[in-house]
Amino acid sequence: EAGVAQSPRYKIIEKRQSVAFWCNPISGHATLYWYQQILGQGPKLLIQFQNNGVVDDSQLPKDRFSAERLKGVDSTLKIQPAKLEDSAVYLCASSRDRASEKLFFGSGTQLSVL
């Protein structure tokens, strides 16, 4: 079974630029999460999707972050414009459904904002 795929693996940008991350969850997984992990911290939930609908985006900085999962499969997270404090690893995770405690994480995208 293929795992959660994320790209790119690394990204370096300057502040005020824009960036996008892509995630393809495990086939058949209805629930998709984006987490932000700042160095030395645990992952922090940004947004949760159930199929193509948003379940919770209360911790997403909506003035600069956006995310979509248009067809209920893969997802894109965008930052525009980026700030220095956005430097982090962005992790995508999926689960069979909202009632499943086993989240499967991708390897993440490491973003450096200079």
Added chain:
Amino acid sequence: DQQVKQNSPSLSVQEGRISILNCDYTNSMFDYFLWYKKYPAEGPTFLISISSIKDKNEDGRFTVFLNKSAKHLSLHIVPSQPGDSAVYFCAASSGAGSYQLTFGKGTKLSVIP
């Protein structure tokens, strides 16, 4: 405000001995607890979980203990192996049927051969 706390950033243990990783939480609404393991350059992987209706859950070499009155849980690894060297995250969720996880900062375990 950290709702899930792992106060030990690192832990070193000899191979074959017991590793004990600790986690404290402050939110009384948390009713499900999980441990995730993370190797460098990889995403976290699910290790073991426990519901608040239990005080112990065991899976092979891994056992999680929950003390609800103290708002404390611990992960025991016996015997520890070099391949267990990783960062271990404690996570918690609240609300039936929706696993929005709140993670601790992690504890880096080093198992010395």
